[in-house]
Amino acid sequence: MLLHSIPKTYSGLVATGFETLIREIFFTASVDIGVSDSGADCYRPNRSSSSPMPPDTPAVYDRAGLDSLVGYGDSPALLIVDLQRGFTDPSCVLGGELSSVVERTNELLDAARETDCPVVATRIVTSHPDGADLGIWGEKIPTLEVLAAGSEWVDLDERLDLRDTDHVLEKRQASSFHETELHSMLTAWGVDTLVVAGCTTSGCVRATAVDGCSHGFRVIVPEESVGDRAPEPHEANLFDIHAKYGDVRPVDEVVDYLRDPSASRPRRRD
Numbered sequence: 001m002l003l004h005s006i007p008k009t010y011s012g013l014v015a016t017g018f019e020t021l022i023r024e025i026f027f028t029a030s031v032d033i034g035v036s037d038s039g040a041d042c043y044r045p046n047r048s049s050s051s052p053m054p055p056d057t058p059a060v061y062d063r064a065g066l067d068s069l070v071g072y073g074d075s076p077a078l079l080i081v082d083l084q085r086g087f088t089d090p091s092c093v094l095g096g097e098l099s100s101v102v103e104r105t106n107e108l109l110d111a112a113r114e115t116d117c118p119v120v121a122t123r124i125v126t127s128h129p130d131g132a133d134l135g136i137w138g139e140k141i142p143t144l145e146v147l148a149a150g151s152e153w154v155d156l157d158e159r160l161d162l163r164d165t166d167h168v169l170e171k172r173q174a175s176s177f178h179e180t181e182l183h184s185m186l187t188a189w190g191v192d193t194l195v196v197a198g199c200t201t202s203g204c205v206r207a208t209a210v211d212g213c214s215h216g217f218r219v220i221v222p223e224e225s226v227g228d229r230a231p232e233p234h235e236a237n238l239f240d241i242h243a244k245y246g247d248v249r250p251v252d253e254v255v256d257y258l259r260d261p262s263a264s265r266p267r268r269r270d
Helices: 008-016 017-024 057-065 099-114 130-140 140-145 182-188 201-214 231-246 250-261
Strands: 031-035 041-045 076-081 119-124 167-171 193-199 220-221 245-250
Touching: 076 201, 076 250, 099 193, 099 250, 130 140, 182 231, 193 201, 193 250, 201 220, 201 231, 220 231, 220 250, 231 245, 231 250, 245 250
Parallel strands: 076 119, 076 193, 119 167, 193 220, 220 245
Antiparallel strands: 031 041
16 A cells, blocks of 8 residues: 555555554564354454454454355356556556556466356557546546557456457446446356456456346356466455455365366355
């Protein structure tokens, strides 16, 4: 979070409120997928003994029923969210170091090819010099204007193993579903499980996961195939997605699933 960009009136609130919560309660450098008392998989940060996270926090989530799995369905599609140069090239104002995310996403692509799993990639493109087609989102994040049609920053990362048969959608809001053909395409293909890779975890990946769940798809987020500009928002949103909207799973497990969707794997907890 760029606190220097927040109006002074609010910066103290953010620094002592939200940022403190994120930094001191939820996050360390790495996370794991553990098992709750109820037996369901739970995405939780790895915590050292010195962590100020209250020891009963996992129990609070378990008690609220935020420990279930949506599980894998029988007909997946792979969605790659916004792995375009504007986000994967650190020289862009919006960019970060996401090389490992691209690499692990290619593993998903390789697996998807084996079963002709549909592949869709999205990218953010603004066609108006003033970013008017981005609406309020463009006002909130003025630097989105660099994602102008025809610029190098809207090109999908050349390291991605995409093919001409893959589907590329342009979008102008965080969710991949907003005013795009995605929902119609997934429905036409009979998809029941949406594997979501890409960036950023706290922005377009999360928004897509929420809308995917709202549209009735089993949302699977391969942990190592999504990324963000900083670890704190990345981990915060993986925690939230797994608790409420989908399943955060190891990428190796998701690769196996894409290779054989009919195999026995974690399903929804009864």
